Amino acid sequence: MAESKKMYLNMGPHHPATHGVLRIELELEGETIVNATPRIGYLHRGIEKLAENRNYQQIIPLTDRLDYASASANNMGYCVTVEKLMGIEVPKRAQYLRVIMAELARIMGHHLWIGTHALDIGAMSVVFYAFRDREMIMDINEEVAGYRLTPTFFRIGGVAHDATPKFIEMVRDFVKWFPKGLDGYHKLLTENKIWTTRTMDIGTISAEEAVNYGFTGPSLRGSGVAYDLRKAFPYSSYDDFDFQIPVGDKGDVYDRYLVRMEEFSQSLKIIDQAIENLPEGPVTVDNPWISNPELDEVQKDISALIRRFMIHVKGPVAPEAEVYHAVEGAKGELGFYLVGDGSEHPYRLKIRSPCFYLASALPRLMIGHMVADAIAIIGSIDVVLGEIDR
Amino acid sequence: MGIENYLQGENYMVTSLTKLVNWSRSNSVWPCTFGLACCALEMIASTLSNFDISRFGSEVFRPSPRQADLLIVSGTLTKKMSVMVKRVYDQMADPKWVIAMGSCSSCGGVFQTYAVVQGVDQIIPVDVYIPGCPPRPEAVLAGLMKIQEKIRTERLDQRPDFTG
Amino acid sequence: MSYKNVIQTINKKFPEALVNECENKGQREITLAKSQFYETMRVLQENPDLPYDLLIDILGIDYTPRTPRFDLVYVLLSTKDFSRLIVRLKAEEGEEIPSVSSIWHSADWAEREVYDLMGIPFSDHPDLKRILTWKNFEGHPLRKDFPLEGKDFDKPFDPETIEDYT
Numbered sequence: 001m002a003e004s005k006k007m008y009l010n011m012g013p014h015h016p017a018t019h020g021v022l023r024i025e026l027e028l029e030g031e032t033i034v035n036a037t038p039r040i041g042y043l044h045r046g047i048e049k050l051a052e053n054r055n056y057q058q059i060i061p062l063t064d065r066l067d068y069a070s071a072s073a074n075n076m077g078y079c080v081t082v083e084k085l086m087g088i089e090v091p092k093r094a095q096y097l098r099v100i101m102a103e104l105a106r107i108m109g110h111h112l113w114i115g116t117h118a119l120d121i122g123a124m125s126v127v128f129y130a131f132r133d134r135e136m137i138m139d140i141n142e143e144v145a146g147y148r149l150t151p152t153f154f155r156i157g158g159v160a161h162d163a164t165p166k167f168i169e170m171v172r173d174f175v176k177w178f179p180k181g182l183d184g185y186h187k188l189l190t191e192n193k194i195w196t197t198r199t200m201d202i203g204t205i206s207a208e209e210a211v212n213y214g215f216t217g218p219s220l221r222g223s224g225v226a227y228d229l230r231k232a233f234p235y236s237s238y239d240d241f242d243f244q245i246p247v248g249d250k251g252d253v254y255d256r257y258l259v260r261m262e263e264f265s266q267s268l269k270i271i272d273q274a275i276e277n278l279p280e281g282p283v284t285v286d287n288p289w290i291s292n293p294e295l296d297e298v299q300k301d302i303s304a305l306i307r308r309f310m311i312h313v314k315g316p317v318a319p320e321a322e323v324y325h326a327v328e329g330a331k332g333e334l335g336f337y338l339v340g341d342g343s344e345h346p347y348r349l350k351i352r353s354p355c356f357y358l359a360s361a362l363p364r365l366m367i368g369h370m371v372a373d374a375i376a377i378i379g380s381i382d383v384v385l386g387e388i389d390r
Numbered sequence: 391m392g393i394e395n396y397l398q399g400e401n402y403m404v405t406s407l408t409k410l411v412n413w414s415r416s417n418s419v420w421p422c423t424f425g426l427a428c429c430a431l432e433m434i435a436s437t438l439s440n441f442d443i444s445r446f447g448s449e450v451f452r453p454s455p456r457q458a459d460l461l462i463v464s465g466t467l468t469k470k471m472s473v474m475v476k477r478v479y480d481q482m483a484d485p486k487w488v489i490a491m492g493s494c495s496s497c498g499g500v501f502q503t504y505a506v507v508q509g510v511d512q513i514i515p516v517d518v519y520i521p522g523c524p525p526r527p528e529a530v531l532a533g534l535m536k537i538q539e540k541i542r543t544e545r546l547d548q549r550p551d552f553t554g
Numbered sequence: 555m556s557y558k559n560v561i562q563t564i565n566k567k568f569p570e571a572l573v574n575e576c577e578n579k580g581q582r583e584i585t586l587a588k589s590q591f592y593e594t595m596r597v598l599q600e601n602p603d604l605p606y607d608l609l610i611d612i613l614g615i616d617y618t619p620r621t622p623r624f625d626l627v628y629v630l631l632s633t634k635d636f637s638r639l640i641v642r643l644k645a646e647e648g649e650e651i652p653s654v655s656s657i658w659h660s661a662d663w664a665e666r667e668v669y670d671l672m673g674i675p676f677s678d679h680p681d682l683k684r685i686l687t688w689k690n691f692e693g694h695p696l697r698k699d700f701p702l703e704g705k706d707f708d709k710p711f712d713p714e715t716i717e718d719y720t
Contacts (some may be wrong), residue, residue, distance in 0.1 A: 013474055016423055016453030020430070021471060039719070041686040042471040043427055046503035046702075048671075049695055053702055062500065068428035084579065112431070131438040138435075149431060149524050211607050211633060214660025225633055227608075232636040323579055324629055324640065326610075337613055337627065350613040352629070360663040386427055389686060470688045472713040504695055504704025505687065512711045 004029050009371070013042045019116070019378060020385030024362065026371070033374060036366045038359055043389040051349040055315035056082055056156055059349070064150040066351065067387040070109030070330040072101040072141075075154040077327040080235050081336040082156050085323045086316060088290065093281040094158035095237045096274045100171060101144075101153055102236075102327075103267040103274075107178075108137045109330035109384075110260050114185060117257075117379035121198055126188055133181045140170050156316055157291055158284030168275060175272050182264050190261070199253040203365040203377040206251060213364065214357030217332025219381050222259045223251030229328040240277075241270045253380040260382075290316050315344050331355050331382055353387040408546050415459075415485065416541040417447040419534070422458030424478065426465025429492035429524040433464045436527035446534055455481045460537065461514075462530075466494035467507045479514045484551035487541070489533055490516045493523045556603040557582065557637070563601055568594055583640040591643060592652040598630065598639070599657050606630035606639055609658035612665060614645075614672035618698045622646045624674055628654075645674055653679040671696040683719060690717045 007028045013021040021042035027035040047066070051059045063078040064071045076098055083090060090098075115130030138148040144167050145151030145160065153160050189195045205213075210223040220227055228245045230238040246262035248255030284291035292311060293304040318340030326335035332354025341347040358381045365381070366374045425433055437443045437451060444450075452458040455478045467475060479488070490510050493499035496519045498508030510516060517540060520533040546552065561584075564572055571594045574585040586594055598606045608631040615625040628641040645651055653676040655661040665676045666685040673694035676682060684691065693700050 013471060014424060014478055021426055041684075041688070042468060042474075043466065044468055044470065044505050044686040045466055045501045046505045046695065047501075049700075049702055050501065050503055065428055065500075068431065128439050131435060132440065135435070135440050148526065149428060208607075212659050214609060214658070214664075216608075216610075227633060227636065321579065324581065324638070333610065335611060335629070337611065337629070339615060348613075348615050350611065352611040356663060356667075357660050360660065364659075469711065469713075469716055470718060472711070473716050473718070476713050503702060504700070507711050513713055 006034065011374075019383055022359070022378070022383065022385055022388075024374075024378075026366075026374070028371065031370045033366050033369055033371065036363045036374070038362050040359065040385070040388050043385045045390065047390045048349055048351065051346055053345060055344050056318070056346065057312070057315045059346070060154060060156075061150070061152045063351075064152055065386055066353065066390065067109065067329060067331065067334070067355075067384050068149065069112045069384050070105035071150045072105035072153065073109070073327070073329045074334060075152065076102045076236065077325070077329065077334045078336055079154045079156060080327060081323060081325040081338050082316075082318070084325050085318050085321060085338050085340050086156075087319075088157050088285050088287070090158055090236070090285060091282050092237065092279045093162075094283045096278050097159050097163055097283065098154060098236050099238065099241075100271055100274050101151070101159075103271050104137050104140060104171075104174075106267050106330045107264060108134055110264055111137075113260065113379075113382045114189075117376075117382075118189065120375045120379050121195070123189065123192075123195065126185065129181065129184060129188075133178070136174055136177070140167065140174065143167050143170055155284065155291075157287065158282070162283050163278075168278070171271065171275050175268060175275065178268055179265075182261070182268075186261065190258075196254060198373075198376060199257060199380070201250075202253045202369060202373050203380060204250060204252040205361070205365060209364070210251065210361075213361040215332070215361065216357070217328070217330075217354050218259045218263060219256055219332065219358055221246065222248035222256035224249050229326055229333055233326070235325070235327060238270075241273050243270050253376050256380045317342065317344050318346070326352065329354060331384065331387070332358070334387075351390055353390065355381075355383040355385075355387045359383050359388055408544075411546060412542050412544055416538040419446075419448055419460050419487070419537065419541070420458050421448055421451050421460040421462050422455050422478070422482070423451045423453055424461055424463050424475075426463070426467065426471065427494065429464035429494070432524040432527055433462060433491065433530060436530040441527035441531065443531065443534070446531065446538070448534065455479075456483060458482060459485065460487050460489065462489045462491050463495045463510045464491040464524075466499060466501060467510050467513075468505050469507055470505070472507050472513055475510065476513055485549060487517045487537055488514055489518045489520060489537065491520045491530060491533065492525060493521055496521060499523065556635075559603040560598070560601055563603075564594055564597055567597060578640075581638060581640060583642065585642045585644075588643065588645075588649075588651070592654065592657075595628075595641070595654050596657055598641075604632050604634060604637070606632045607658075608633055609654070609660045609664070610638070612661060612668055614668045614674050614696075616672065616696065616698050622649075624672065626651060626668070626674065647673075648675070650675050650677045652677055655679060670694070673697065688716055688718045690715075 009026045011024040013023040023039040025037045063074045066074045111130040111134045115127035118126035141151040142148050145153040207224045226247045243266045246259045248259050297304040298308050320342045322339045324337045326333045335352030337350040339348040365377050490496045495510040518533050518536050568590045571590045573587050610629040613627050622644040624645040626643040630639045670684040
């Protein structure tokens, strides 16, 4: 009987999936994976060090580039943490607008997930439909903030400006159209024999092990633990809305797929409730040191001009305190640990990224499977490298 | 439409070899997917149904550098990744062109830190820069058209890979 | 009620471990001493009243020029009643901290990141290597005496100087 030798295969940082620059070193015996070592750091840009040299307002565009597939959700996490540190109360209309943008971002992130996951497994047509729907959300982003991919619409204490009637009409049109698009994905994939064979009983992880590995978000809910930060630690008036949390039971790739598909409809429900019950009122907090004065005031009054200058150059000042706050990003618990030191720069900003812990569990999920299943597993945990490497 | 309009008589056509080669090269530029960060999503959006890039001749995006002509570096280039970029560029067969897409690969972008290379042109020669953070898909298509214009006005004996 | 039971258990088993216990902006926080730190963390994870089974994050804060220089912060969550606990530990420069990666697997990469960016070494770690920077990177970036732009920012960059783990 011939002895089998191990083969070392490098799934290098440059590979054709859009998951980014993730490198995995595989040890293979035949076609079966015996060991896997993920190596990260190919997109480490030093955002945490850069944040120590910038104002609180200037860090908001940096947080956009963390999980770049669903950009507004990161803004939500950072702004909510800074407001907890400084003790700022955001008005209701701004909270509802923030919820709409964050849930649209979650839908956008899940669209990228389903397009690329199906593309890797072999179902190529899904990515075209997914990006068609993504373009609709990018049009909404462009209407409200000017940017398609990274709208930095949030500010400390509220949002940048009020929603136009065109924005409300575009969101209503999206809410009316999207169930048909979602139905299309279900028809293509959910009962498809090839899809179920390639995704059932692959990458199974139990609830206790998933908790021990630090999983949060849809990957943890696929294993059966109902932990969602929107229900456990409600922020930004999420407790005004009525929605459910989908939970799987086996913890394989197919369960995580079903959890995310159901999250599409739940997010749509939240957006529908928010846009129908949008309250009237201001969109930033009424504090002269935080919110910008109106443009016509600036052009007429010297003190408003000075205030606008100070807000943009210096910005709000934090007390000497430390706080940890987390929000439900598209991939899991996105947490920010913020240390203030009495000045306008943070002393330390630590970003707890959900995909970091998901990627660290890749060896546990992949060992024993074949190389083609490894691709399905990477797609199912939905890593975005901008968040892992920061 | 097409070449049939120019055929007359015995169907001879007089042109220079440079023009023929440049015309065929410029209309079939096949990019290599080198998506590093956020700009990669806008590069993908420019290939899919809303902003179709294959009407410009870039029918397929080849993942292997040995089968591609154009390297679109989209996203932030970190020092750890720079070794891989050089390796991929060296593996590409001549003739090859490079587009630096986005602010991060043109000049370092927002990230002036210890781990980011301030522009991909410190490592490989760049032909076209596309600014933006991230640039719109129409900007990517405009950059591709600029590369096509550059290819059409090249002289074959002045290319860096000429060994005659 | 169960949180108070956990604090009493720790105080009974390891009377010198708990240095401080307070509440900061609605968040429970305890400060531990370095002696019997590993055993206290195991009690926090395994006790039947309120097991803190999800390690959310580990981070280091550099408080130069104070001694001890670093503060290690562990953020824990219990999936029984979804409550958080923040555990703090003070560390000197170069002092080795016992690793908790045998209690929670998520500590594996988190401790590697703290070692890479802050320079705090951990003992009994399965694979303590740099994770975000490269093998021959000099210094620890998130320390307060490391410049933002790094060394040699104004010179052109040569990729031959980068050596990584193969």
